[in-house]
Amino acid sequence: MVAFRNTDASGRTSGLLLRCVLYCLLALGLIIFDKRYDHLGQIRRFLSVVAYPVQVAVASPFEGWDWFRQSVSSRETLRADKAKLEAELRLANFRLQRYEALEAETQRLRALRANTAEVATRFVVGDIMDLDIDAFRERVLVDKGARDGVFVGQAVLDAGGVFGQVARVEQLTSEVILVSDASHAIPVQVNRNGLRTIAVGTGDMSRLKLPYLSTSADVVAGDLLVTSGLGGGFPAGYPVGTVAEVKRDPAQSLADVEVRPAAALDRSREVMFVWPKPDAPPQSGALAAEQGPAHAPSPAPPGAAAAAPQTAAVPPPHHGAPKK
């Protein structure tokens, strides 16, 4: 069936072995240089700009279809959408009324404790590009990159809560690792009582887990988890998820806690990049030290990076944070 008819079939491929060895050595060299010395940033950046048209070309039919569907949606749908959005806006405005006052108050209180809150002030919205980067890792490509000031380790939110953090920045795009990636961890706090711990991804977009809570820890199903802001990577106070199930096995020292992420990890089309306050007051020594590991390009072992500073953080107000 498959007819190869190149008559040059018997043509020599002399030096096949030699060329193969050469190319393999080149590839191995690239791997080693990229991994060990991180010298290839420029090359990678250049190549990624070359690859950008391909990515756009693949993503554009899907975006075009979305645009087409929107532009032909009926008057009734639009009307219903508008009513719904207005209702949501009204609700959001109610909630916002007290926000300014509360934020000022929080700032004052934190100043009293000589603690500088990383309050996010600048936001940029990015579109998720319709591309499967990797079937085995929970990552997405977003159409904002170094040109827009995105940096590695930056927090990314969506309308529901924390979405993930930036793992890699190219000129025009950036790769965001989701909170549900199996190699991702994020410092969180139970909103009800301030209990601090770490939420770790599972590789399943609908599930996170809290592996470092003891069986006696005060956490129940329905508890809201928010970012604690420790470790400095994420601004404090954004919802991460709600506790779905707590399994306590008396034979184990650690509880088995399942969390449902607040962000719509599998449905979001737009995400928000967050910049910490640009005019934040100078960090105190302890806090600066605490933030060290978080600013290192950390997505590979964020668990370790986030876990380390937690133990060195300010004394817990309520419960002792369970140690790893």
Place this chain on the structure above:
Amino acid sequence: MALSALVALALAVVPLPPAVDAFRPDFLVLVVFYWSIESPRAGGLALAFAAGLALDVIRGVVLGQHALALTLMAAWATHLRLRLRVFSVLSQSLTIFALLTGYQFVLFWVDGATGNPVTTFSRWLAPVTGALIWPLLAGGLSRLHDR
């Protein structure tokens, strides 16, 4: 040749529903194999290396990973090409399966060596679907090549 590689590259990143995603054959790898067998002197290893590099950049993995795997396997395919031409469809598919598995194995090994292993079983599904789709893809390519 370049056009088929570009199309295959696009197919490699087109979004699919997560349930089907693990079954996605490595289109670009198959296309590179085809050209390694059909006209190794025109494309061959240079094409394999370039295609691998493109995959590395798009997937955002360590630079050189796919390039290494693809170069090795394309060289092997070139080495086997005279035999492959006279093989029946079934034997061809089986050989391609072996090549694809070797490709995945090199990727797996580099993943492990650079410290972020992906140990899910599903990564070994792609060679199976790749081998199944090979007769169609090679047939289509050779028909296009005729014109």
